[in-house]
Amino acid sequence: MRSVIIICLSLIFLFNNACAQTITQKESSTQKESSVDKAKPIRVIFSSYTPPYVFEKGNGIVIDIVTEALKPAGYKVIPVFLPLGRGFKMFADRKIEATSVIKKNSGLKNAFYSDYFMQYHNYAITLKSGPRVDSINDLANLDVIAFQNAYLYLGKAYGQLVTSNPHYKELPNQKIQVLMLLSGRTDVAVMDKSIFRFYKNKLISEGKVSAKVAVVLNNLFEPTRYRTAFIDHHIRDAFNQGFKKLHESGRYDEIYENYINKYFDIPR
Numbered sequence: 001m002r003s004v005i006i007i008c009l010s011l012i013f014l015f016n017n018a019c020a021q022t023i024t025q026k027e028s029s030t031q032k033e034s035s036v037d038k039a040k041p042i043r044v045i046f047s048s049y050t051p052p053y054v055f056e057k058g059n060g061i062v063i064d065i066v067t068e069a070l071k072p073a074g075y076k077v078i079p080v081f082l083p084l085g086r087g088f089k090m091f092a093d094r095k096i097e098a099t100s101v102i103k104k105n106s107g108l109k110n111a112f113y114s115d116y117f118m119q120y121h122n123y124a125i126t127l128k129s130g131p132r133v134d135s136i137n138d139l140a141n142l143d144v145i146a147f148q149n150a151y152l153y154l155g156k157a158y159g160q161l162v163t164s165n166p167h168y169k170e171l172p173n174q175k176i177q178v179l180m181l182l183s184g185r186t187d188v189a190v191m192d193k194s195i196f197r198f199y200k201n202k203l204i205s206e207g208k209v210s211a212k213v214a215v216v217l218n219n220l221f222e223p224t225r226y227r228t229a230f231i232d233h234h235i236r237d238a239f240n241q242g243f244k245k246l247h248e249s250g251r252y253d254e255i256y257e258n259y260i261n262k263y264f265d266i267p268r
C-alpha cells in the first residue's frame with residue numbers, strides 16, 4: 001500500500017510539473033505574439049526611388065534611418081512610395097501617418113515636424129560644353145529642370161526667379177532629369193549630387209549616354225536639411241528620441257557608411 005501511495009504521489013507531481021511547463025510555454029508564446037501584435041504599423045511617404053537615399057525594394061539611407069528611429073517605440077514603418085505632390089494630398093487627407101524629407105515651409109497643415117535628420121546638397125549641374133552658371137541669376141533665361149517642389153526648398157530668391165522663368169520645369173522622375181541633361185535636351189539640372197552620380201552611372205551602364213560626357217557641378221546652394229512630418233505629436237516625439245539614440249550609438253554613421261561603401265562618398 002505504501003508503495004502504491006508513493007507511486008501515485010510521484011505521478012501527481014509529474015503531471016503538475018508537466019502542466020506548469022505547458023502553461024509557461026503558452027505564456028511565453030503569448031508574450032511573443034503580444035510583442036508582435038504591439039508593433040504599430042506606420043505608413044510613411046518616401047519619394048519614389050531616389051537612390052542612394054530611397055530604393056523601392058524598401059531600403060536606402062532615409063528609409064533605414066526612419067525605420068530604426070521608430071523601432072524602439074514599437075512602430076513598424078510601412079514605406080509608401082509616391083511623388084511629393086501626391087504624398088502631400090494623402091497627408092492632408094490623413095491617409096498616412098508621416099511623410100519624410102520635408103521642410104517646415106513645405107505647406108503641410110496640421111503637421112508635427114521632427115528634428116533635422118538628413119540633408120541633400122543640390123547643385124545646378126551643366127554640361128562642360130554648356131552655359132556658364134556663376135549665380136542663381138544666371139538661371140533666369142536658361143532651360144532648367146529640377147526635382148519636385150525645388151522652388152519651395154532652395155530659398156526665396158531661387159523660388160522667385162524660377163517661377164518667372166517660362167523654361168523652368170520640375171519633374172518627379174530624376175533619372176529623366178539626368179538623361180535630359182546628358183543628352184543635351186536641357187541647360188541645367190538642379191538636383192542632389194549623389195542622386196545625379198547614381199543615375200549618371202546607371203545610364204552609362206545601360207548604354208543610354210556616353211561616359212565621356214563631362215559636367216560641371218555649380219555650387220549655388222547651401223545643403224538643405226530635412227525633417228519628417230507626422231500627423232501625431234506622440235509619434236514625432238518617439239522619432240526624435242529614437243533618432244537621438246541612433247546618433248549617440250554611432251548607428252547613424254553606420255547607416256551612411258553602408259551606402260558609401262556600396263556607391264560613393266555621400267555628403268551629410
